[in-house]
Amino acid sequence: MSAAEQLAPASRELLLNIENVSLSFGGVKAIRDVSFDVRKGEIRAIIGPNGAGKTSMLNVINGFYHPQEGTITYRGESRRDMRPHIAATQGIARTFQNVALFRGMTTLDNIMTGRTLKMKTGLFWHLFRWGPAETEELEHREQVERIIDFLEIQAIRKTPVGRLPYGLQKRVELGRALAMEPELLLLDEPMAGMNLEEKEDMSRFILDVSSQFGTTIALIEHDMGVVMDLSDRVVVLDYGQKIADGTPDEVKSNQDVIDAYLGVAH
Amino acid sequence: MGGLLYNVFIDPFMQMGSAPDLLLQVLWEGFVSGTLYALIALGFVLIFKASGVFNFAQGIMVVFGALSLVGLIALGVPAILAIVMCIGIMAALAYSVEKLVLRPLVNQEPIILFMATIGLNFFLIGLGELVFGGEPKVMPTEQLGLPTGSWDFDVLGGLVIIQQLDVAAAAVACTLVAGLAIFFNKTRIGRALRAVADDHQAALSVGISLNQIWRIVWFSAGIVALATGIMWGARSDVSFALSIVALKALPVLILGGFTSIPGAIVGGLIIGFGEKIAEFYWGPLVGGSIESWFPYFLALIFLLFRPQGLFGEKIIDRV
Known part of the structure; x- marks a missing residue:
């Protein structure tokens, strides 16, 4: 375990702070007033049902999308519009949902x-x-x-x-x-479409990247078992809004999250 | 009927066999044209690979480069300096095209970008006529140090005449083609170019700047156009008709594939050899000058059997 990991995740140094970000495409509101932070050295999961705005969130972080409202503070520097080229220069790397x-x-x-x-x-x-x-x-x-x-x-x-x-x-x-x-690695569904063995390999690589290189990781994943095992903290999105944020155990027992996943009428 | 078949299928080969010196001469002419076609085609391939655009203005860039050089030398600028200034003009052109044409049209359909290059074509014709005038000009080969004599070789019981200018043209073309092929296959920038051609989003995510790649590609295409303009202009004269010659690159591209550098080279050579041999041995049967349409005919046959070209990427759409 690295030194960073011995601290409680929430008290580590801030790397990325998302504040009140909203993003819409025409009349479709993909992200509504979402705030959360990513701290140095942690593995941060973003989960939520289909269409919750997870990938849009990653696209905002590395500058493919420009949110209409809110600020993104990365390494102490605040801006609303990141550009992909600049994001890459500043140490943000990513993978894509459909392998690119x-x-x-x-x-x-x-x-x-x-x-x-x-x-x-x-x-x-x-x-x-x-x-x-x-x-x-x-x-x-x-x-x-x-x-x-x-x-x-x-x-x-x-x-x-x-x-x-x-x-x-x-x-x-x-x-x-x-x-x-990278200093911040964004993984968009790194295990989608994999069998159990491949998932285990990928999980091992993600943990190794975190512990050997000290890379901060923000990942989107659907497999709940994997998410709960891998991540230090989890943020849950539903219909573009944040409904929960905390450690895997906190999130697991959160009633809103259970409702979102079981599909209670809104 | 028998006579016709004999004339088409037997006689040309009999001629080749009976006068090997003539065949050698024809092959040499074909080789020189072929290397120049390959050079022109390379200009198209570079831009097509990086931006998926067929650059209709490539032909006029050839003319524009040659005209600038002739114009500068006519003004009394020393040849070396004039060439450097022309390279500068091509860089400025690449920069302006990226800034004023490509950037505002980013994420548009390829057909819209293609239309934009047609617009660029007319703009450059207008600008060229305005600055340099419309009349044909002579490339000052002496100032440029291009040789004008010829070598005569006694081979195979005959005489083969090789123009020194053609040797220079072939040498320049080969050097540029080889240099660009290595540059785009073996270096970081070459890799970035191929990355941009494959996937814009992924290229952006690893920090490749699309704008920079476009500028480099258009600049390379400009240099290729300038070299072609100089060599071709020295062999005939410098006029706007040169841009029609540049369109011969189209059959070359169909043969070689729009995205392949080796394809442009092999395609250029096939077209070069093909049109000269066809002209010399089969041309007389139909009254000559089949040189101007034979490449397109060859391209049509290719489209029938191998639409992606010799080296092009196979187009497979999964649905």
Whole structure:
């Protein structure tokens, strides 16, 4: 256990603070006045029934969507509109609900794209793939190999990802996000569509990422058993509103949450 | 009937066999055209890969590059400086296109972006005529240091004449094609380009800037256009008709696949060899000048059997 983990999650240092965020598309209100925080080193789950606004929330955090109201404070800096490129620069990495890999490229190249922002040599050297550009390419290749070892995907290093089974694609996508050495890792349903064994593997990787790299993780997941085991704190959304926020045990016994999942008439 | 079949299927090959020096000459001409077609096609492929847009204005960019160079040298600018300034003009063009055309149209349908490049095409024609005038110009090969003589070789019992300019053109084209192929396959920026081509959202999430990639791609396409303009302009003359030649890249792309750099190279060579051989050996049967439509004919046949091209990605839509 790392030092950060010994503190109670709620008292750790603030990394991301979402305050009164509302997002609508035309007349559809996807998120209504939601506030919650993510603290350094914790695993924070966002759960809720279908259409609750979970993915929209992740999209707001990394700047794909711009909320109409509210502020997002990341590493002490407040803003309403994040831009994806800026989010990536500041250490926010993510995976997608429907795997978004570069299908034509190999596993290795996919993960290498995660190093884009870490590579500094200019266009000039790249024109000739020579001098600093080549040295740099090799250094980053080493980093990527470490991630490949960590995720146990050595065997598919050179395989175009379009040909991989779904479970492995999800793992490669996690690898690409890890290659960015993120401070905050957003995982959108990392275990959707997986069988039990794949889910166990993925859970192990998520816990290892948290404990070995100290990465803060915010994840969306449907499998309640997994969520309750993995996460330090859980926020529950329903119809775009926050209905509960707390430790897995608190959330489990919350009447609103039970109603939302069992479908009581609103 | 027998005579016709003989003329179509036997006689051309008899000619090839009986005069190998002529065949060699024709193949050389085909190779030079082929490398230049490959170069033009590469300009299209780069932009198509990164933004999914068929850039209708690529042909006029060729003309525009050549005209700028001729114009600057006519003003007394030394050739080296003029080339550097032309590269600057292409960079400015790439920057403006990204800023004024692509950025406001981001997330639009490809057809809308395609229409925008048609608009860009007319804008550049207008601007070119306004600045440089509409009359054909001669590329000042001497100032540019391009050779003009020819080498004669005695081979296979005949004479093969190789224009030094053609050798230079082929060399420039090969160098650029090879350089760009390595650049876009083996470097970070190349990887970023392929990433953008595959998935915009995922590319953004790893911190690739779409705008930067578009600028780089349009700039590369501009450099390719400039090189093509110089070499092609030196072989004929510099006029707006050059943009029609650039449209020969269309059959090249259909053959090679719109997204493949090796495809552009192989497609260019097939079209180059194909049109010269067809012109020389089969052209006389129908009164000549089949060179201008033969590539399109070849492309049509390809569309019938392999619509994604030789190296293109197979289009599979899951429903």
